[in-house]
Amino acid sequence: MSDDSPVISLKQVRKSFDGRVVLDDVTFDVQKGQTIVIMGGSGCGKSTTLRMIIGSFPPDSGSIQLWGEEVTGAGEAKLNELRKKFGILFQSGALFNSMTIAQNVALPLTEHTDLDPSTVEIMVKIKLELVGLREHADKYPAQISGGMKKRAGLARALALDPQILFYDEPSAGLDPVTSAEIDQLIIDLSKKLHVTSVVVTHEMDSAFTIADRMVMLDKGRVLAVEDRAWFEKLRDTEGELPTDQALIRQFLRGDPEGPITQRKQTTGYAEDLLGEAEQAPRAPVPSVVSSRGA
Ligand SMILES: Nc1ncnc2c1ncn2[C@@H]1O[C@H](COP(=O)(O)OP(=O)(O)OP(=O)(O)O)[C@@H](O)[C@H]1O
Numbered sequence: 001m002s003d004d005s006p007v008i009s010l011k012q013v014r015k016s017f018d019g020r021v022v023l024d025d026v027t028f029d030v031q032k033g034q035t036i037v038i039m040g041g042s043g044c045g046k047s048t049t050l051r052m053i054i055g056s057f058p059p060d061s062g063s064i065q066l067w068g069e070e071v072t073g074a075g076e077a078k079l080n081e082l083r084k085k086f087g088i089l090f091q092s093g094a095l096f097n098s099m100t101i102a103q104n105v106a107l108p109l110t111e112h113t114d115l116d117p118s119t120v121e122i123m124v125k126i127k128l129e130l131v132g133l134r135e136h137a138d139k140y141p142a143q144i145s146g147g148m149k150k151r152a153g154l155a156r157a158l159a160l161d162p163q164i165l166f167y168d169e170p171s172a173g174l175d176p177v178t179s180a181e182i183d184q185l186i187i188d189l190s191k192k193l194h195v196t197s198v199v200v201t202h203e204m205d206s207a208f209t210i211a212d213r214m215v216m217l218d219k220g221r222v223l224a225v226e227d228r229a230w231f232e233k234l235r236d237t238e239g240e241l242p243t244d245q246a247l248i249r250q251f252l253r254g255d256p257e258g259p260i261t262q263r264k265q266t267t268g269y270a271e272d273l274l275g276e277a278e279q280a281p282r283a284p285v286p287s288v289v290s291s292r293g294a
């Protein structure tokens, strides 16, 4: 793999659940050391994209590569080898409640390495120091706040010195100041450890603070993959725009009016409930009135 080849590469990725297309023709690359933000409305396919990159389940078609190696169709052994090279911060932090913070952070080290306990202890201290939790090492998850749980989850994601960090909604449910602290931590870690970061979020302040590059998803389609500056410029552009760009601008600004809200108003109720059916003709919606024989 040459130095400028992407660390993560998705090509024409497609995924359906229960006959409904959730991701269609998703293509983007992430370069080494970059922080890329995946954004888009609820249900547009952000978490699904993330979960396929980490090999939780395969796409229906298309290619996903990490360090030039195909994730799609890789066996468990290969996936486990790849998984050791990345860390994941789940939405909830996903800590084990019966273990202290230090024990939670030690877990990947005791599971995946044969380091002796004193080395593990030192490594845990380093990771907790990185996220500002060293004094709280012996507390249990129930004894710390939501923001601290996120930090602890992050320390655990860092345990094996990953080359890629994946974050799913890192600031969801946090107050604005704690959320800004987590953003700062993401930036610091990216700078200090030179990790490549993939961050899923729909919080625009956060996205513009941390991103080098951004991917805008809409209903499973990639509308744009551009540098942060491109999105900043679009956000601040006034006047008429082509529909896709107007849609992105509405999302970035959180405007109450625009293509997103217009679409919601014109989407049929049944379509809204069932989503876009894939190929199969939509069954006629039974009429409540006639079924009662009125
Ligand atoms: N395992 C699954 N089985 C069936 N449908 C699924 C599954 N996982 C996700 N979906 C559907 O795929 C679509 C995309 O879901 P996804 O979780 O990727 O959205 P998201 O962009 O992360 O949304 P949010 O911002 O609400 O977290 C949704 O319509 C969801 O209901």
Ligand SMILES: [Mg+2]
Pocket (backbone or CB within 6 Å): 046, 047, 048
């Ligand atoms: Mg999600």
